[in-house]
Structures are given as structure tokens and as C-alpha cells.
Amino acid sequence: MVDSEGPHPGPLAGLSVLDISSFIAAPAAAVVLGDWGADVIKVEGPDGDPNRRIMHDSSNYPKSEVNYPWQMDSRNKRSIVLDLKKPEARAALDRLIEKADVLICNFPPPVREKLRLTYEDTKKINPRLIYASLTGYGESGPDRDRPGFDATAYFARSGLLDAQRYEGGPPGVPGPAQGDRATAIALVASILMALMNRMKTGEGSWVGTSLLGNGLWSCGVIAQAALVGAFLPHRPPPERPRSALGNIYRTQDDRWLQLTIVRTDKLWAPLCEAMGMPELVDDPRFANEPDRRARSDELAALLARAFAAKPYEHWREALAAKGVTFGVISRPQDVPDDQQAVACGAVVETAMTDMPRTLANPIQLGFARQRVAHDAPALGQHSEEILREAGLSADEVAALKSMGAIG
Amino acid sequence: MSEPLPLEGLNVLDISTFIAAPAAAVALADYGADVIKIEAPGEGDPHRHNYKRAATYPRSEHNFPLQLDGRLKRSIALDLKNEQARPVLEKLIQRADVMIVNFPPPARERLRLRWEDVEPLNPRLVYCSLTGYGETGPDRDRPGFDITAYFGRSGILDAARYEGGPPGISLPAQGDRATAMTLVAAILLGLRHRDRTGKGCWVGSSLYANGAWANGTTLAGAAIGGQIVTREPPHRPKNALANLYRTQDDRWLQLLIVRDDKMWPGFCEVIARPDLLKDERFATREQRKQHVQALYAELEPIFASKTYADWEKALGKTGIPFGVIGRTIDVVDDEQAMHAGIFAATENPDVPRTVNNPIRLGFAKPRVSGVPSAVGEDSEAILRELGHSEAEIAALKKAGALG
Numbered sequence: 001m002v003d004s005e006g007p008h009p010g011p012l013a014g015l016s017v018l019d020i021s022s023f024i025a026a027p028a029a030a031v032v033l034g035d036w037g038a039d040v041i042k043v044e045g046p047d048g049d050p051n052r053r054i055m056h057d058s059s060n061y062p063k064s065e066v067n068y069p070w071q072m073d074s075r076n077k078r079s080i081v082l083d084l085k086k087p088e089a090r091a092a093l094d095r096l097i098e099k100a101d102v103l104i105c106n107f108p109p110p111v112r113e114k115l116r117l118t119y120e121d122t123k124k125i126n127p128r129l130i131y132a133s134l135t136g137y138g139e140s141g142p143d144r145d146r147p148g149f150d151a152t153a154y155f156a157r158s159g160l161l162d163a164q165r166y167e168g169g170p171p172g173v174p175g176p177a178q179g180d181r182a183t184a185i186a187l188v189a190s191i192l193m194a195l196m197n198r199m200k201t202g203e204g205s206w207v208g209t210s211l212l213g214n215g216l217w218s219c220g221v222i223a224q225a226a227l228v229g230a231f232l233p234h235r236p237p238p239e240r241p242r243s244a245l246g247n248i249y250r251t252q253d254d255r256w257l258q259l260t261i262v263r264t265d266k267l268w269a270p271l272c273e274a275m276g277m278p279e280l281v282d283d284p285r286f287a288n289e290p291d292r293r294a295r296s297d298e299l300a301a302l303l304a305r306a307f308a309a310k311p312y313e314h315w316r317e318a319l320a321a322k323g324v325t326f327g328v329i330s331r332p333q334d335v336p337d338d339q340q341a342v343a344c345g346a347v348v349e350t351a352m353t354d355m356p357r358t359l360a361n362p363i364q365l366g367f368a369r370q371r372v373a374h375d376a377p378a379l380g381q382h383s384e385e386i387l388r389e390a391g392l393s394a395d396e397v398a399a400l401k402s403m404g405a406i407g
Numbered sequence: 408m409s410e411p412l413p414l415e416g417l418n419v420l421d422i423s424t425f426i427a428a429p430a431a432a433v434a435l436a437d438y439g440a441d442v443i444k445i446e447a448p449g450e451g452d453p454h455r456h457n458y459k460r461a462a463t464y465p466r467s468e469h470n471f472p473l474q475l476d477g478r479l480k481r482s483i484a485l486d487l488k489n490e491q492a493r494p495v496l497e498k499l500i501q502r503a504d505v506m507i508v509n510f511p512p513p514a515r516e517r518l519r520l521r522w523e524d525v526e527p528l529n530p531r532l533v534y535c536s537l538t539g540y541g542e543t544g545p546d547r548d549r550p551g552f553d554i555t556a557y558f559g560r561s562g563i564l565d566a567a568r569y570e571g572g573p574p575g576i577s578l579p580a581q582g583d584r585a586t587a588m589t590l591v592a593a594i595l596l597g598l599r600h601r602d603r604t605g606k607g608c609w610v611g612s613s614l615y616a617n618g619a620w621a622n623g624t625t626l627a628g629a630a631i632g633g634q635i636v637t638r639e640p641p642h643r644p645k646n647a648l649a650n651l652y653r654t655q656d657d658r659w660l661q662l663l664i665v666r667d668d669k670m671w672p673g674f675c676e677v678i679a680r681p682d683l684l685k686d687e688r689f690a691t692r693e694q695r696k697q698h699v700q701a702l703y704a705e706l707e708p709i710f711a712s713k714t715y716a717d718w719e720k721a722l723g724k725t726g727i728p729f730g731v732i733g734r735t736i737d738v739v740d741d742e743q744a745m746h747a748g749i750f751a752a753t754e755n756p757d758v759p760r761t762v763n764n765p766i767r768l769g770f771a772k773p774r775v776s777g778v779p780s781a782v783g784e785d786s787e788a789i790l791r792e793l794g795h796s797e798a799e800i801a802a803l804k805k806a807g808a809l810g
Binding site: 011013019024032036055059060061062063066068069071072094125133135138139140141142143144151152156157158159160161162163164165168169170171172173174175176177178179180181183184185186188189190192193194195197199200201203205206207209210212213214218219220221222223224226227228229230231232235237238241242243246248256258260262263273282286288293314321325326327328329330331332333334335336338340341342343344345346347351354355356358359360361362363365366367368394 | 413414430434438439453460461462463464465466467469471472474475521522538540541542543544545546547549551552554555556558559560561562563565566567568569572573574575576577578579580581582584585586588589591592593595596597598599600602603604606608609610611612615616617619620621622623624625626627629630631632633634635636638640641651653657658659661698730731732733734735736737738739742743745746747748749750757758759760761762763764765766767768769770771793794
């Protein structure tokens with residue numbers, strides 16, 4: 001789909017973005033803007049974004065010698081270190097805000113107030129600015145000041161983890177930054193709406209989203225059901241499914257397959273044939289969907305026995321040949337080498353020496369390609385260059401340095 | 408709210424089914440777009456029936472999923488396989504700004520609904536494609552669903568398991584709705600391109616790429632050979648004081664005592680077990696780690712003896728850190744959710760509240776939704792807009808092209 005002739009400027013080329021945020025959801029939104037051509041400046045405190053160290057600090061991260069989370073969440077950005085508690089650094093930031101199109105901020109509200117980084121503060125400096133706010137729990141209300149994380153705000157508070165458990169089992173396990181990355185896209189969409197609005201009106205605006213809001217949007221079916229008083233019991237374990245045709249099965253080679261037959265009436269016969277059990281097609285016990293539901297344990301046992309007798313590859317071919325909808329439960333380590341992961345644009349090559357491949361953002365455009373990922377910046381790597389671009393003289397930069405306002 | 412909505416005047420054709428693609432159209436409609444859903448006469452989008460059919464959906468007499476995925480759209484029932492419907496479809500495409508399609512590629516080809524088929528009809532069109540697995544590659548023609556393409560294939564479910572346990576669980580349409588946001592962003596980038604160049608374009612995404620993006624941290628680690636971490640189950644913790652415990656009412660509490668050197672005595676007091684404080688096996692942090700299984704065996708029945716609310720009350724005042732594992736039922740009346748703009752009132756008496764899309768704008772509020780259109784409810788009105796006479800409409804109906 002992507003035009004192969006020559007390089008096209010990304011649709012966000014020329015857009016200047018200040019990423020004054022830490023950890024993942026908000027910085028990842030800045031990454032996506034950068035992927036499409038925006039010039040992203042990461043503003044960090046003297047200690048740097050703690051995401052630089054998260055691989056070591058979090059027990060849920062795969063361990064590696066390569067700082068892959070940082071490379072992923074800061075690719076193609078430039079870094080300036082400003083100690084915003086110093087008024088001189090704060091004044092230098094104003095110079096950057098004057099020239100920016102977008103400012104992304106995820107400080108909890110009290111910190112924004114303290115640093116004079118609320119929308120009202122920045123609007124005075126630059127009325128065309130798009131101020132993108134990410135919070136854990138929203139901009140007002142009893143929990144607005146509480147720092148929110150993906151695991152707590154997106155997954156735990158929203159009810160996702162409680163809903164993601166097998167009957168009688170422990171809560172679901174959120175993958176590292178899984179909700180953060182989904183939230184990043186909502187933040188990108190918000191920013192693009194604001195850019196559209198600015199094109200029409202010439203005015204900047206506030207836009208934002210919250211981790212809690214994104215968690216509930218993603219489990220919208222459950223939330224919408226709860227709003228009309230409908231609830232779903234916890235999922236029974238695989239041997240006692242609600243529907244044997246929407247269940248997981250272990251194959252001979254200890255992999256898992258997931259049947260996802262929604263149009264059961266259409267696919268019942270193809271399934272029986274693919275399973276090598278044509279006699280089941282007309283078996284009166286499973287004649288129609290209500291019967292199959294009523295005898296789902298019995299049917300699941302039959303299917304489980306069949307699946308366990310042959311390896312995954314066999315089932316993959318047999319089911320696909322009959323058009324039966326199913327999915328494999330891939331292991332994360334299988335994905336980077338999955339040909340289809342490359343075909344759908346998810347796994348891409350980088351220009352980084354220590355990390356030759358990374359995950360592209362999920363947006364595909366026929367008229368432009370995502371920028372190739374270059375190394376994430378060292379702390380303060382571009383401080384001087386950025387300030388000079390903003391119009392500060394070499395002497396002014398030196399003065400800021402000597403007082404420790406920039407790093 | 409007299410301010411114009413940002414997408415007012417945008418004409419969107421939603422030629423898609425189920426959830427991710429239709430939900431993207433909903434988010435556009437929420438912010439002012441005029442969305443026309445083209446669906447098959449009779450049953451319409453099969454998603455209309457999920458609340459009655461899908462095993463993973465809560466049962467209700469109200470079509471609550473339609474409020475989420477069908478709100479603020481007009482419905483025209485067109486039989487795209489009927490040649491007489493084609494001129495109507497082409498007229499709709501000619502005046503559209505955005506068209507959203509999620510047929511698998513072979514069906515698009517058959518229906519002449521690929522980008523190269525429709526670009527000549529409307530070169531300013533932003534054509535948005537959703538697939539399960541991408542536009543090329545060995546699996547491009549395979550129909551993909553949220554649970555298979557987003558969750559299963561991307562490694563999320565495998566990573567979301569406790570050591571030795573079955574794969575994790577995804578909730579209905581959980582990945583679909585996240586993917587919808589990607590489509591919205593892709594469409595907005597396409598519109599920006601059109602505003603600048605005057606030209607339409609193809610934009611798109613796949614469920615697989617969205618799952619891989621969500622699982623990006625783990626996959627980036629896997630891509631450079633990082634050791635994938637598996638989570639130990641609660642009954643075999645590494646640290647009994649930072650572990651999950653089941654309460655009497657089958658809820659779970661995440662104990663998060665990191666500074667147990669300081670908090671151990673206070674904790675023993677809160678759980679009314681001063682004897683543990685004198686227990687040699689648990690005297691120091693090192694010993695508590697060494698006897699982790701014994702400590703777990705002491706704590707498990709204690710937590711199981713009281714309800715979640717009891718524990719919330721008992722621990723809340725003490726400064727002993729714990730994480731809330733909320734239930735969605737509690738969130739729908741959560742004051743904080745109101746503040747975050749997560750839910751909205753509707754004008755549909757059957758489904759009086761709905762879930763907002765997560766985009767918040769300082770300059771506009773999402774539209775209030777009413778009763779979603781029935782299949783083909785707006786067919787005639789839309790055809791009249793296109794300039795068809797009553798006789799033509801009747802003829803199309805008679806031919807079965809229009810429902």
C-alpha cells in the first residue's frame with residue numbers, strides 16, 4: 001500500500017512537539033508524532049525520565065543489556081535537560097513553548113500548578129499551542145492528584161483485571177505498558193483533532209485523556225453492560241467453557257489454539273470436517289447452537305481430545321482450509337520473527353546498532369512511511385542546540401549551564 | 408455548547424462490521440461527523456445481535472453494544488452483491504470524505520471496494536482499511552478478530568499468564584476498541600494530508616499490529632533476546648508481603664509492602680496476629696523471604712476471613728500500601744469516572760448511559776446519542792438526499808437491492 005517512489009515528508013513534518021512527560025503513555029504519544037515527521041523535544045529534569053531505568057527497576061520487564069524500553073519510547077527525540085525548579089530554566093522553557101505547536105504533559109495537576117505548566121499558564125505564552133494532557137484519573141474529582149499508572153489506573157481501577165480472571169482464579173496479569181501504549185494512540189487522536197481545529201480557527205486548545213478513561217473504553221462492552229445492569233460471570237476454565245466453539249485448546253506440541261467461531265451455524269459443519277469428525281455434523285446432541293451450548297462441556301471434551309492428538313501445524317492447516325476462525329496463542333518470542341508481523345508493519349528495522357528491530361506504531365498511511373528509528377537521546381544530549389534554535393545566545397546558554405539550570 | 412464540533416460536515420461511510428472499524432466511526436460521529444452505516448438488508452451488521460448470541464457478552468434485553476458501536480449513525484441497507492445497488496453505493500462514495508472498510512481483501516476485490524476501485528470515483532476520499540493481519544503476507548486474507556489477531560497472535564495472552572497456568576483472558580472487544588483509536592488517528596492524518604495536498608489517500612491498520620503495539624515493551628525485549636518474565640502465581644509468591652490475596656467475598660487484594668523492614672510490626676497488629684512478630688521464622692526481612700511459603704500459609708487464611716470492604720477499611724487508615732483491584736460495576740458509579748468524562752447520558756431510555764470515547768477536547772463535547780438506527784431505517788431518506796425519486800426507491804426495494 002505504501003508508495004515506493006522516493007521519500008515523502010511525513011504528514012507531521014514541521015510540527016514542533018515538546019514532550020514534558022515521563023514513563024510511557026505520554027512519551028509514546030510523542031513517539032508516534034515523531035514517527036510521522038514531528039520534531040520532538042524531550043524536556044527532562046536533571047535526573048532524567050525514570051523510564052530510562054525502568055527495565056532495571058521493574059520486575060515485570062524482560063531483562064536485557066540493551067535499554068530497549070528507552071529506545072522504543074524515545075526514538076527520534078532530542079533531549080534537553082532543564083531544572084524547572086530554577087526560575088531561569090523555567091524562563092528558557094517559555095522560549096521553547098513560544099515556538100512549539102504541541103506540548104505534552106503528564107505531571108499530576110499539583111505539580112503543573114507549582115511549575116506554572118497548566119494550560120492557562122502556557123496559553124498566555126502561545127495562544128496557538130495545543131496542550132495535550134495525560135492524567136491517571138482525570139482533571140478534577142477526588143483522585144485527580146493521585147499519580148496513575150497503567151497497572152493501577154488503566155487495568156486495576158477500571159475493573160479490567162477483575163474481569164480478566166478464570167472463575168475462582170486470581171486477577172489477570174497486565175503486560176508492561178500495555179494500557180499505556182493503547183492510551184498513547186488516544187492522545188495522538190486528541191492532538192490531531194486539535195490540529196484540525198486550529199487549522200479552522202487559528203486557535204490552540206486543551207486536549208487530553210486519562211488512563212482510567214482508556215481502560216474503561218477498552219472494556220467498553222463490560223462497562224456498557226454494567227450501565228444497563230447486565231453482568232458477566234467470570235470465565236469458566238477451559239474445560240468448562242460457556243461455548244466450546246469459543247474456547248482454548250492445547251495441542252499435542254503444548255501450544256494453545258483459540259477457536260473463535262462467532263457465526264456458529266455457518267461454521268459448525270466446516271469445523272467438524274476440519275477436526276476429522278464428520279460424524280458430529282449430524283450428531284443430534286449438537287444439532288443446533290442451543291444444543292451445543294447446553295452440552296458445551298461434553299463438546300469441549302471431545303474437541304480437547306482431538307486437538308491434543310495432533311500438533312499445532314496440523315490444526316492450523318486443517319482449520320484454515322475450512323475457513324474456520326481460530327487464533328494461535330503466540331509466545332512473545334515468536335512474534336518478532338513472524339512473517340506476518342513484518343507484513344502488517346508491526347515489526348520494522350531501525351538504524352540503531354544495539355537494537356536492529358523495533359515495533360512501529362500501528363498507523364499505516366498510503367502516502368508516507370514512518371521515520372526509521374534512530375537512537376534515543378542521551379540525557380541532555382541536545383540541550384545547547386535546542387536553546388540556540390530557540391534564539392538564546394551562546395552566552396545565555398553558558399550562563400544557564402553555570403547556574404545548573406540546564407544540563 | 409454552541410461551538411461547532413471539530414468533525415462537523417465530515418461525511419463518513421461505515422462499510423464495516425463488528426467492532427473495531429464501526430467503533431472508529433462512532434468516535435468520529437461523537438465529534439460531529441455524519442456517519443452513514445451501509446449494512447446488509449435484513450440482519451444488518453451481525454454485531455447487532457451479539458448481545459443475544461455471543462457467549463462472552465453479558466445478557467441483557469437491551470441492545471447495549473449497539474449504543475457503543477452504532478450510536479449517532481444513520482443506517483442504509485444495501486445489498487452490495489446486487490448490481491442495482493452499485494450505482495447507489497457509488498453516489499455515496501462520490502460525496503464521502505471518509506470511507507471505512509473491514510472486509511477481508513478477497514471480499515473487497517469481489518465487491519470492487521478496494522482503494523484502487525474507489526479512488527477513480529472520488530480522488531479526495533480518505534479510504535480507511537482495517538484488516539486482521541495486514542494488507543499483504545501469508546495471512547492477509549484471514550478474517551481476524553480481536554481475540555485472535557490482537558490478543559492471541561501478538562503474544563499478549565501468553566504473556567498474561569501465571570506460571571504454569573492457562574493463557575490470560577481478554578474481554579469482549581477489548582482490543583477492538585483500542586484499535587478503533589488507531590483508525591481515528593490514521594483518518595485524521597489522512598484528512599490532514601488531503602487538506603494540504605487536495606488528494607485523498609489510503610490509511611489503515613490491523614488488529615495484529617495494534618496488539619503488537621500494546622505488547623510493545625515485551626516484544627521489543629523479545630526482539631533482542633531478552634528473557635521473558637513469567638508471573639509467579641499468588642500461592643507461590645517471591646515475596647508474601649507484595650502479593651495477591653483472595654478475600655472472603657472472592658475479590659482480590661494486592662498487598663504492596665515494599666518497606667517491610669518498617670511496616671512489619673504495624674502489619675502484624677492490623678491483622679491481629681501479634682504472635683507473628685515473635686515468630687523466629689519471620690523476624691527479619693531475609694527470614695521472611697526465606698520462609699516465604701510459610702508466611703504465605705499464615706496470611707492466606709487471614710485475608711480469606713474478611714471481605715474486601717473490611718480490608719479496605721482496616722488497611723486504609725494504617726498507611727500499609729495496597730492496590731485496589733476494582734470491579735467495573737463499582738466504576739460505573741464512581742465519582743472519579745464522572746470527573747474524567749468517561750460516561751455520558753444518552754437520550755435512549757433503554758440504555759440511559761453510555762461510555763464516551765477517551766478523547767477529551769477543551770473546545771468541544773461529544774454529541775449526545777439517541778436510539779441507534781435500526782437496519783435500513785434511514786435508507787429512503789439517504790436515497791432522497793442523493794436525488795433518487797420515489798419510483799426509483801421503490802424499484803430498488805423491489806429488486807432487493809435496498810432494504
